Amino acid sequence: MSSENIKISVIIPTYNRSKLLKRSIRSVLNQTFQPNEIIVVDNGSTDDTREMVSKNFRNICYIYHDKKGVSSARNAGIRISKSNWISFLDSDDEWMKDKLFLQKEYILKNPDVDFLHTNEIWYKNGKHLNQKKIHKKYGGYIFKNCLRLCCISPSSTIMKKKLFNKIGYFDESFDVCEDYEFWLRVSSKIKIHFLEDKLTIKHGGHDGQLSKKYWGMDRFRIMAIEKNILNNWFNEEQKNYAIDNLISKIKIILIGAKNRNNQKLFSEYHNKLLKWKS
Numbered sequence: 001m002s003s004e005n006i007k008i009s010v011i012i013p014t015y016n017r018s019k020l021l022k023r024s025i026r027s028v029l030n031q032t033f034q035p036n037e038i039i040v041v042d043n044g045s046t047d048d049t050r051e052m053v054s055k056n057f058r059n060i061c062y063i064y065h066d067k068k069g070v071s072s073a074r075n076a077g078i079r080i081s082k083s084n085w086i087s088f089l090d091s092d093d094e095w096m097k098d099k100l101f102l103q104k105e106y107i108l109k110n111p112d113v114d115f116l117h118t119n120e121i122w123y124k125n126g127k128h129l130n131q132k133k134i135h136k137k138y139g140g141y142i143f144k145n146c147l148r149l150c151c152i153s154p155s156s157t158i159m160k161k162k163l164f165n166k167i168g169y170f171d172e173s174f175d176v177c178e179d180y181e182f183w184l185r186v187s188s189k190i191k192i193h194f195l196e197d198k199l200t201i202k203h204g205g206h207d208g209q210l211s212k213k214y215w216g217m218d219r220f221r222i223m224a225i226e227k228n229i230l231n232n233w234f235n236e237e238q239k240n241y242a243i244d245n246l247i248s249k250i251k252i253i254l255i256g257a258k259n260r261n262n263q264k265l266f267s268e269y270h271n272k273l274l275k276w277k278s
Contacts, residue, residue, distance in 0.1 A: 006104050007084050008035040008158065011077030013070050014091035015043040018052045020203070025057055027094035027201075033101035036083045040091075041065050041073040071170035071178040074154075078164060086161050092203050093155040099199040103158045106195055114163050114190050117156040118199040125205035139194025143187040143238055147225070147245040150180040152192070156200040163190075174224070177217060181224035188228075188238050216256055218249040222272070225249070247276050 010028050014021045021040070028038055038060040042049050044067025053062045063080070065073050078086060087103075089095065099118065107113050119137055122129040137152070138145055145151050167185050170178050186192070225246045228234060234242055250273045257266035 003033075003104060003108065005084075006107060007082075008087055008100060008104075009077070009081035009083035009085070009161075010035045010038045010087050010089055011041065011074060011081065012038065012089045012091050013041045013043055013073035013077065014045065014049060015067065015070075016045045016047045016049070017091045018045070018047045018049045021049060021091040022052060022056060024089055024091050024094050025053075025060065027097075028089065029057075030097050031095065031100045032098050033104050035087065035100060037061060037081065039063065039077045039081060041077045043067050043070065043073045069172055069175065069178075071172040071174060075169045075172065078161070078169065081161065084161055085158055086164075087158040088154040090153075090155045093153075094201045094203075095155075096197075096199045096201065098197075100158070102195060102197055102199060106193070107158075110193065112191075113160075113193050115157065115159045115186060116193040116195065117152050117158075118195040118197060120153055120156055120200045120202050121198045123201065123203050123205075129204070137194060139192050141187070142192050143184070144241055146180075146183045146187040147242060149221070150177065150183065152179070152183045153200060153202060154179050155202065159186075171224075171227075174220060177220035177224055180221055181227065184224055184228055185233060188234050216253060218252050222246060222249050222253070243276055247273065250276065 012021070012024055025038065025040070028035065040053055040060060040062045042062065042064045044065065050062070050064065053060065063076060065076055074088060087100065103116055103118070106116060117137065122131055134149065135151070142151070163186070167182070167189065170182050174181055225242050229239055229242055250269050253269045254266060254273065257269060
């Protein structure tokens with residue numbers, strides 16, 4: 001394989017993040033190894049996103065997608081992409097200038113790669129944030145790690161486009177944790193490759209983050225695990241690990257429901273607990 005065989009489409013979903021999006025796009029245009037196309041999927045923005053892109057970045061592909069959610073936006077970008085590799089970048093994140101170059105070099109040295117992610121630098125409200133041990137990134141067969149929490153950032157990834165034929169697309173029924181659900185499917189089927197280099201810069205703490213909009217993120221992780229167990233996606237060993245993790249997450253929600261004095265939620269998840277323990 002040569003560099004000429006690695007064609008990359010960068011897909012950037014966005015919603016009302018005009019200023020942040022400008023930073024993200026520039027980080028792609030500053031790459032030492034340039035992608036073949038940049039696709040911005042505008043998820044129904046009401047700010048000046050369209051005008052900003054038109055004024056500053058005339059040579060990229062802009063799609064107005066009418067606010068159907070981040071999964072739908074990513075899927076729309078995948079479907080129109082023309083390259084054999086897909087790389088995602090959230091519109092509030094950015095890349096170090098060698099991100100695509102070093103991923104390309106890794107792929108050339110490891111022709112079995114279908115999926116590769118990188119280490120990250122985190123900022124919250126403009127201040128550097130040290131990652132906790134639980135957030136450490138890994139490569140290999142990391143399904144068990146992916147069960148605990150979302151341990152892959154979409155902005156750090158590059159993957160073969162044909163992988164979506166095997167794994168499927170992002171599940172558009174998930175408002176949040178859609179990436180967690182997708183990584184469960186991916187990591188249960190293939191080896192995940194990883195670059196230790198901190199090539200992805202993640203910015204948090206700003207308004208508009210989905211993680212700030214929803215409480216109890218484990219509720220959505222429970223949905224993701226249940227979905228894939230019921231769809232027989234996992235092998236028997238993976239299923240057993242998934243059920244153990246599912247029960248642990250249900251217990252966490254039960255504690256939260258009890259503390260909030262939410263009897264309806266407590267009853268719902270108590271019934272789930274009985275179901276999966278049986």
